[in-house]
Amino acid sequence: MIRSIAPALTAAAALLLVGPLSGCDVAARAIDGIGTPPSNHTAQPAGGGTAREAAQALVQLDSIPVKGRAPKTGYTRDEFGPAWADTDRNGCDTRNDILARDLTGETFKPGTSNCVVLTGTLADKYTGTTINFVRGQGTSSAVQIDHVVALSDAWQKGAQQLSADQRKELANDPLNLMAADGPTNGAKGDKDAATWLPPNKAFRCEYVTRQAAVKAKYHLWVTRAEHDAIGGILQGCR
Template sequence: MATTVVSLAGCSALPTLTLPAFPAPAAAPAAGTTPTPWRPSPTVTAAPTAVPGGAAAALAKLPVKGRAPRTGYMREQFGAAWADVDHNGCDQRNDVLARDMTNETFKPGTRNCVVLTGTLKDPYTGRTIAFTRGQGTSEAVQIDHVVALSDAWQKGAQMLSADSRVRLGNDPLNLLAVDGPTNQSKGDGDAATWLPGVKSYRCSYVARQVEVKAKYGLWVTQAEHDAIAGVLAGCPGQKLPPDSTVAAR
């Protein structure tokens, strides 16, 4: 999945956006039943909700349905990359770089918003990557949508409001700084087709996918559900990741 690099020359505070509560997802069908096929429904205008509990419990509550058509999908359906949805004055790419890397340096005059250099311990490959901002070097570290936007589109996001899709596309919960080539190879794969090479990270990875899908009212296919359940069987106590915005800098 390709990632667009956007640099902000400066930062300024933006007004807080308050959105209504998101409806809870329906329970998954019982074992042995046929997944409900996808059917169009009216646009949902709602904000995401917090998801309590462990990953396995949250997975059990996700609807299991067939994949919807990809028709109409465009990256722009999820807003500009990278919008400052948490209103801290910094764009989401730089927020995530600063959150996930160590030894960061920042462009002067940007209030520590624009990351120039840093060190990433890549969760997908286990490699340590030295990041340097610039043409031909920034691509070494990309920002992955843990739930790929094309996958989200085919599993409920096309029925969300434009505001909700912008939030999904820029939510720090759904973003990780990772090895660039590995991010490209993942593409828009779900857990049934792609998992991190570092097996010890897979439990955390699928737990994050489950929380994102529950938070935004998305569903999983049967194959995806089974793949996630298989991973979580090896870590039955796996918790959902903390869902918090990046603090203002």
């Protein structure tokens, strides 16, 4: 069952739909997206698995400023707006939009216009395992929605200078969101690529490509260690 989501796509999300070579095309072109309407949350995430994409992501990475990590002073989750706000105004909160995008065989709570996801199956990219999602106390946390670039990390690398609306967009941008294994997401916390990478090595090229795309789109920076970690992964993807 597919929901109708009316608002216009952002440039980045639209590019996510164009096919298997789209991952680093998104990375290369996403910079102009700030301030545009929130994108269609059913758009597929970026790729990142081909030599061409890796080469483009390396160019993207070199356009991102390299600076030291700023203090975490002043950071709270509230600085990025209400959690899982319905930014695209399709009647569903962002968490349910991403669950519906990333799960297969999903079922929905009756009377919610195919909005509230009750069950589904996740092919988890972080671990390479399959997880059965069942909504409920004690079960929902098995699948969590991860910010690919953690909000705390973003705060310390330029998001303090963004407007409140831009930070809210960052927190709800499909490019920066993916359903993931709950415990693995918890282990990641707010770490960047210098200190955490997905256990599933086959996903690392796409993971760092998406991190670079998000940081470029929202004019964030990377630390030297982070830059070198992302660059090292991308070199291996080639």
